[in-house]
Amino acid sequence: MKKLTGKTAVITGGSSGIGLAAAKEFLAQGAKVVITGRSQPTLDEAIRKLGSDVTAIVSDAADVKQTEALVEKVKNAYGTVDVLFVNAGIFAAAPVGQITEEMFDNQMGINFKGAVFTIEKFIPVLADGASIINLSSVNAYTGMPTTAVYAASKAALNSYTRTAATERAPRKIRVNAVNPGPVATTLFVKSGMSGEVLSGFAAAIQNRVPLKRFGQPADIAKLVAFLASDDASYITGSEYNIDGGININPLLS
Numbered sequence: 001m002k003k004l005t006g007k008t009a010v011i012t013g014g015s016s017g018i019g020l021a022a023a024k025e026f027l028a029q030g031a032k033v034v035i036t037g038r039s040q041p042t043l044d045e046a047i048r049k050l051g052s053d054v055t056a057i058v059s060d061a062a063d064v065k066q067t068e069a070l071v072e073k074v075k076n077a078y079g080t081v082d083v084l085f086v087n088a089g090i091f092a093a094a095p096v097g098q099i100t101e102e103m104f105d106n107q108m109g110i111n112f113k114g115a116v117f118t119i120e121k122f123i124p125v126l127a128d129g130a131s132i133i134n135l136s137s138v139n140a141y142t143g144m145p146t147t148a149v150y151a152a153s154k155a156a157l158n159s160y161t162r163t164a165a166t167e168r169a170p171r172k173i174r175v176n177a178v179n180p181g182p183v184a185t186t187l188f189v190k191s192g193m194s195g196e197v198l199s200g201f202a203a204a205i206q207n208r209v210p211l212k213r214f215g216q217p218a219d220i221a222k223l224v225a226f227l228a229s230d231d232a233s234y235i236t237g238s239e240y241n242i243d244g245g246i247n248i249n250p251l252l253s
Helices: 017-028 040-050 064-078 101-125 148-171 195-208 217-228
Strands: 008-011 032-037 055-058 081-086 126-135 174-180 239-242
Touching: 008 017, 008 064, 017 032, 017 040, 017 081, 017 217, 032 040, 032 064, 040 055, 055 064, 064 101, 081 101, 081 217, 101 126, 101 148, 126 148, 126 217, 148 174, 174 217, 217 239
Parallel strands: 008 032, 008 081, 032 055, 081 126, 126 174, 174 239
Antiparallel strands: none
């Protein structure tokens, strides 16, 4: 049974990784899907993978005016939105003591400010009973070296999620967060780490995961689709770790 039939879903950062996997899952579950991304060629490639039933709109989550334009386009095309997956995010590594203002502003601008204002601007077009899912990270809690700003942006997003869930409850709008652990996406590749550093980093992290593997974007997408569905109608203000067990015992080797 398709559990998102008749629902309109918007996925920010939907052209690759977890966002793209979520778009595939939402389509399989019967939803009408809108994806966003900062690059038209990347969105074109996503459409080739997803099919022409998906609407792709260039929009930078860090730019509030672009988000406002996005909302207007979605409203004109679909009227209301039933599912908002706030997925757009970036990662840049820097140890404490070497954090630059530019790096701070870029990560906070997309991961936190961008997420907050995506929700703020979409609230007027969300249907009563809509589901908002924020993509966070277990890094919000782990204290992993070089992730201070990234982790702080996700911790802030989780805090915002809880308050938003309380305040949107009168309209039965549910707001939840998903905290992935290590997932095989291009996020860290885009961080600027060298291939050698990335390989060593990946091997070290995988060894600490009790299930001894990286998650796949499709693993996260299935949880997101559940939270988007009416099966999760009594769930709001919650965080879901989906991390292969790494948060249970981060010192496991």
